[in-house]
Amino acid sequence: MRMTGIDPYKIAQSGQCFRMRALADGSVEALAGRERALLRPVGAEEFELECAPGQENAWRTYFDEALDYDAIERDALGRDERLARAAAKAHGLRILRQDPWETLISFLISQRKSIPAIRGCVEKLCERFGEKRDGAFAFPTARALAEAGEEALRACGVGYRAPYLADAAARTLSGALPLDEMGGLPSEALLERLLTVRGVGVKVASCVMLYGYHRLDVCPVDVWIERTIQADYGGASPFPGYGANAGIFQQYLFMDRGA
DNA sequence: TCCCAGGCGATCT
């Protein structure tokens, strides 16, 4: 299957997912849930996607193929100078449609960690508690993490976040936190439910909403985005004015952080 | 050795 117009290298680097990486031969490996895909470059902005039989449409959805990102980039280019610069550099980026559970656990870990450190923790969790499947490890299920115990979780380098993961896993397993059903909630109610998870504040909840529930208007504000607001927007957040694409524009600016 | 990382919860005023 062929995919055009996307830049998987940028997606892998974007900080929205932690199990996607460029390989030495120039292809990009994507791991999501129990599945694995390989994107091999075959031309300009063109990649051949190799995946398990029957998974093609799932990967098309994952890479948000149906959305017109060229139109979104044009929107960004017409806003302000700072955003336009970031959007131009981010050409080919997509907001992935990730699984809410995987997103929740990943961003619970993310607090006060660098992106390489997050990747390391996530990979350890997968190796130790995920099912081995065709040369890679699946992301661990809620049951697997609930049964692992806090100490075994802590041994993956998650530190003080271990009880947060245990709580999220237990509540997901019991049905108290029905992550899949919560996709039907309006954003305000969804945010409220996510904030009931220990270790989830507004920033982590925003990441789960944007990356796990594809709420593209939701804008996570982390230390980097806050710095950008201070340094480039004089302390006045531009995101309320960005409307339906605020979350995507946040991602453009996050990728261009420090520039 | 020091400082920071895609923050959050507890504990003050």
Place this chain on the structure above:
DNA sequence: AGATCGCATGGG
């Protein structure tokens, strides 16, 4: 309601 502080761990 707002401000401050401690927190596990790894990398520069």
